[in-house]
Amino acid sequence: MSGTLNLLIGLAMGLNLLALGSSRLPSLIRAMSMQGVVLGFMPLLLEHERFDWRVILIALATMGGKGVLIPGLLRRAMRAANIEREIQPFIGYIPSLLLGAGGTIMAVALARALPLLPEHTGSLLVPGAIASVLTGFILLIGRAKAISQVCGYLILENGIYLFGMLLIHSTPLLVESGILLDVTVGVFVIGIIVDRIQRAFDSLDTRKLTTLHE
Amino acid sequence: MKSALLIILPLAGAALSALWRNNRTRPWLLPVVGLVHLILTFWLFINPPVVAVNAWLGFDPLARAVLPAVSLLFMVCAAYGVSYLRIRSERPNRVFVTLLLAMLGLLSAGHQARHLSLLWIATEAVTLAAVPLLHFNGTPRAFEATWKYLLVGGTGIALSLLGSFCLGYASLYGGGGGDLTFVALTAQGAGLSRPWVLTAWVLLLVGYGTKMGLAPMHTWKPDAYGEAPGIVGAILAGGVTTVAFTAILRVRAVVGAAGEGVIADRTLLVIGLFSMLVAALFLLGTRDFKRMLAYSSVEHMGILSIGAALGGAGVAAALFHVWTNSLTKGSLFLSAGNIRRAAGSASMDDVRGMSILTPRSAALFVTGMFAVTACPPFGPFFSELRIVRAALASGHGAATAMFLGCLLFAFFGLTRVVFGIVDGRPRTATIANSRRFVETAGVILPPLALLGLSLWLGLFTPAVLQDSWTAAVAQLFPTR
Numbered sequence: 001m002s003g004t005l006n007l008l009i010g011l012a013m014g015l016n017l018l019a020l021g022s023s024r025l026p027s028l029i030r031a032m033s034m035q036g037v038v039l040g041f042m043p044l045l046l047e048h049e050r051f052d053w054r055v056i057l058i059a060l061a062t063m064g065g066k067g068v069l070i071p072g073l074l075r076r077a078m079r080a081a082n083i084e085r086e087i088q089p090f091i092g093y094i095p096s097l098l099l100g101a102g103g104t105i106m107a108v109a110l111a112r113a114l115p116l117l118p119e120h121t122g123s124l125l126v127p128g129a130i131a132s133v134l135t136g137f138i139l140l141i142g143r144a145k146a147i148s149q150v151c152g153y154l155i156l157e158n159g160i161y162l163f164g165m166l167l168i169h170s171t172p173l174l175v176e177s178g179i180l181l182d183v184t185v186g187v188f189v190i191g192i193i194v195d196r197i198q199r200a201f202d203s204l205d206t207r208k209l210t211t212l213h214e
Numbered sequence: 215m216k217s218a219l220l221i222i223l224p225l226a227g228a229a230l231s232a233l234w235r236n237n238r239t240r241p242w243l244l245p246v247v248g249l250v251h252l253i254l255t256f257w258l259f260i261n262p263p264v265v266a267v268n269a270w271l272g273f274d275p276l277a278r279a280v281l282p283a284v285s286l287l288f289m290v291c292a293a294y295g296v297s298y299l300r301i302r303s304e305r306p307n308r309v310f311v312t313l314l315l316a317m318l319g320l321l322s323a324g325h326q327a328r329h330l331s332l333l334w335i336a337t338e339a340v341t342l343a344a345v346p347l348l349h350f351n352g353t354p355r356a357f358e359a360t361w362k363y364l365l366v367g368g369t370g371i372a373l374s375l376l377g378s379f380c381l382g383y384a385s386l387y388g389g390g391g392g393d394l395t396f397v398a399l400t401a402q403g404a405g406l407s408r409p410w411v412l413t414a415w416v417l418l419l420v421g422y423g424t425k426m427g428l429a430p431m432h433t434w435k436p437d438a439y440g441e442a443p444g445i446v447g448a449i450l451a452g453g454v455t456t457v458a459f460t461a462i463l464r465v466r467a468v469v470g471a472a473g474e475g476v477i478a479d480r481t482l483l484v485i486g487l488f489s490m491l492v493a494a495l496f497l498l499g500t501r502d503f504k505r506m507l508a509y510s511s512v513e514h515m516g517i518l519s520i521g522a523a524l525g526g527a528g529v530a531a532a533l534f535h536v537w538t539n540s541l542t543k544g545s546l547f548l549s550a551g552n553i554r555r556a557a558g559s560a561s562m563d564d565v566r567g568m569s570i571l572t573p574r575s576a577a578l579f580v581t582g583m584f585a586v587t588a589c590p591p592f593g594p595f596f597s598e599l600r601i602v603r604a605a606l607a608s609g610h611g612a613a614t615a616m617f618l619g620c621l622l623f624a625f626f627g628l629t630r631v632v633f634g635i636v637d638g639r640p641r642t643a644t645i646a647n648s649r650r651f652v653e654t655a656g657v658i659l660p661p662l663a664l665l666g667l668s669l670w671l672g673l674f675t676p677a678v679l680q681d682s683w684t685a686a687v688a689q690l691f692p693t694r
Contacts, residue, residue, distance in 0.1 A: 160375055
């Protein structure tokens with residue numbers, strides 16, 4: 001069982017690199033939504049002693065939210081803004097990939113330094129979480145288009161979700177509250193990007209958001 | 215039960231406001247709900263309820279020490295809101311009023327949260343509720359500020375959730391049964407896994423520090439405060455930052471119980487001094503008087519953080535400073551809002567001679583500026599004096615010197631901007647614009663009331679307030 005779980009986490013970490021290397025928005029959104037679906041399966045694999053309906057709920061909410069709903073909203077925003085590809089990111093694709101790969105190796109090393117319960121040793125959850133958080137940061141900082149930044153935020157959030165898997169049986173409420181983070185993304189997307197920035201600036205390029213500075 | 219009413223009541227008010235049809239009468243819900251909330255808060259303040267040890271939510275000593283200040287600030291801002299929304303009657307205010315009331319409820323929840331995830335949920339919800347308030351003005355600049363607020367604030371809350379997870383794992387690793395109330399975590403104390411506690415502390419300090427606006431996580435603040443209406447700025451600077459500060463205090467107590475208090479205090483001191491330094495430098499450079507208030511807020515968050523790093527006496531002084539800073543800063547935000555509206559711009563380059571065009575607001579603004587830069591006999595002077603005394607008593611000589619130096623530079627920066635816009639001869643364009651703004655009692659009395667409260671806090675700090683701060687310190691440092 002732990003083997004299947006680690007396989008999925010490995011897949012999610014691979015999707016991180018795919019997201020870092022993709023220059024076109026549709027492929028970035030696809031990588032992110034696939035990661036969402038992969039993450040959705042994990043709580044079901046962790047299920048051990050007894051059947052817990054809350055765990056099923058988290059799995060369904062994750063797959064629906066991260067895998068279908070938010071990517072759908074982002075695709076709509078992308079069409080409304082009429083953009084297909086990201087031109088000239090702040091951090092190029094190759095440097096992003098190198099940073100991401102370096103970050104993944106660092107995450108594995110860093111995870112060794114933290115003590116884990118016997119049932120979690122040998123699992124890739126902690127390195128996977130750290131790697132995804134780092135990937136999210138690289139995308140947040142290194143991309144110019146608002147939609148790419150939202151994708152970065154979602155991957156960062158996926159990393160936090162991965163970490164939450166460690167706690168899903170002891171404190172389900174804490175993990176469930178993480179789903180609220182998805183609501184944040186909803187606000188990002190619906191409230192700001194689609195209607196407002198687009199209307200006010202006639203673009204979704206955050207490089208145009210430079211009026212406010214010292 | 216009554217403590218839950220503090221949350222339910224404003225939320226019910228928000229629901230009512232969402233259904234209220236009349237755009238002209240809707241703003242009156244703000245002072246009505248605010249007043250009921252204020253009465254209830256002070257009733258609870260005088261008759262503190264007994265909070266069950268393992269309660270997830272309760273009017274505990276820490277909530278008692280700060281929530282009344284937030285309620286007071288909200289009440290005055292709500293009274294101002296009625297006049298403000300009458301001036302802005304051209305804009306629909308349904309969303310604005312609803313979310314302001316919702317924020318009051320969520321702020322009450324955040325202050326009273328005694329559970330790690332409940333605290334996080336409340337902070338997250340407050341963050342999201344503030345979003346539409348920030349772009350109430352609907353200008354491209356406002357949307358730019360909102361986007362930055364969401365990006366930086368969103369990352370902050372994400373990191374604080376990760377930190378909460380780490381603290382949860384520290385408890386699980388130490389054999390905890392999954393009870394994440396702060397009481398249970400503190401009781402587990404040295405049983406918590408130290409590496410995980412330290413990881414959690416860093417993440418939570420960065421996460422909640424972003425909400426508080428500690429440098430270098432403060433970057434959203436100047437933009438948001440610069441573009442949001444004055445009333446929103448006042449509540450963000452006096453209410454939301456306070457929730458984040460109490461969150462840091464609660465987490466600090468757990469870290470202290472786990473035996474890492476020294477490291478926690480050191481990080482708080484360093485980040486506090488750094489915030490003060492950054493704020494002082496930017497205050498010397500900024501040319502926008504609303505952004506100036508944001509940097510002043512960063513400075514005062516630094517002061518709170520330093521107070522929190524100094525043990526019991528420092529925390530009590532910091533809680534005092536929460537009161538004086540919230541009320542004084544509120545007065546500044548409201549009078550700055552008046553000046554901004556009359557002048558049509560917030561930049562020193564365009565605005566001059568406001569003492570001629572808006573004499574009352576300008577007088578309030580200048581007095582408020584002196585109050586916030588710690589001129590006696592206003593409140594901030596006494597709270598900052600206590601922090602300095604706590605710092606000297608605990609042997610932080612160099613830190614105190616730096617603290618005072620930053621205060622001096624901040625004073626230079628603030629006076630430069632404030633007198634720049636107040637003095638001189640007004641521009642013709644400004645004169646034309648200011649004719650449309652009348653200094654009615656509705657926009658002058660609220661900031662005056664806040665300034666009066668700040669003066670009163672400085673001159674006659676009531677014993678019952680002092681007791682509430684001491685009780686909060688006793689809750690946070692149970693052994694001393």
